[in-house]
Amino acid sequence: MRIKVTILLAKSGTNITMTWRLIAGILFGCLIITNVFWWWRSKSSVIDTESIKEWQRPQSPSTIDRTGTSTQTLEMVTDMLNCRQEDLPEEVEQLDNRIRELNKSIDQTRQRWIDAWWSARKENPPTESEFVIDVIFTSGNFDDIEQLASSAIHQENVILLAGILDDGKFAVGVSSNLSENYAAVNIAKRIAELGEGGAGGTDQLATGGGLTRTELQEAMKQLKENINNNGIN
Numbered sequence: 001m002r003i004k005v006t007i008l009l010a011k012s013g014t015n016i017t018m019t020w021r022l023i024a025g026i027l028f029g030c031l032i033i034t035n036v037f038w039w040w041r042s043k044s045s046v047i048d049t050e051s052i053k054e055w056q057r058p059q060s061p062s063t064i065d066r067t068g069t070s071t072q073t074l075e076m077v078t079d080m081l082n083c084r085q086e087d088l089p090e091e092v093e094q095l096d097n098r099i100r101e102l103n104k105s106i107d108q109t110r111q112r113w114i115d116a117w118w119s120a121r122k123e124n125p126p127t128e129s130e131f132v133i134d135v136i137f138t139s140g141n142f143d144d145i146e147q148l149a150s151s152a153i154h155q156e157n158v159i160l161l162a163g164i165l166d167d168g169k170f171a172v173g174v175s176s177n178l179s180e181n182y183a184a185v186n187i188a189k190r191i192a193e194l195g196e197g198g199a200g201g202t203d204q205l206a207t208g209g210g211l212t213r214t215e216l217q218e219a220m221k222q223l224k225e226n227i228n229n230n231g232i233n
Helices: 002-045 049-056 061-081 085-122 143-153 184-193 213-229
Strands: 132-137 160-163 169-174 199-200 207-208
Touching: 049 213, 061 085, 085 143, 132 143, 132 199, 132 213, 143 160, 143 169, 143 207, 160 184, 184 199, 184 207, 184 213
Parallel strands: 132 160
Antiparallel strands: 160 169, 169 207, 199 207
8 A cells, every 4th residue: 555655756746847847937937028028118108308318418338238138038928929029918818817827737646646645544544552644756836745744634633744855845734633732833843853955834845955865764764663653752
């Protein structure tokens, strides 16, 4: 059962990571397009007297260079979108809508993955003394582990430790019936203290980071054993 869950996590984590890299690229492109568009619009709409006087003054080479660079960037964006400058507002709006749809799709995919993960775990539940779960990804997106940890809040008798080794980030989720005695924020701070990181959050959900791969892996292992055997001191 542990092998099945590991395979499920590996495949799902890879798909979600690739999707997020695509979204990051689209968001970066949208940011460039939006900034360039508003620069172009502001330049086109300046008709007051003071602006006209300003344009008539001699420009320094640095000002001319910046203007030339912005014009080149605008041309590059319109070429990339295969549209005219006056069509940029509509193109930006369409791009924004696509990003919203992709974000919604990612949220739905992530939730299905989390639901499947819990279903797989319930098929082979741990013993009562092993209520701490550690889920470690080599790489991934922080939103994935945060939402996975958050889902533990609605379970029973569960403390979930999720981490990404490449980023040194982690998240801790504690089910509602345990959070009074095992506060997520205290557990997260203990993990951070075992390395040189930091952490914060609430009794049910906490996050942290700043650890090396080795520090994070060892800290999560140590805290899991400590809580399962002795509880938080």
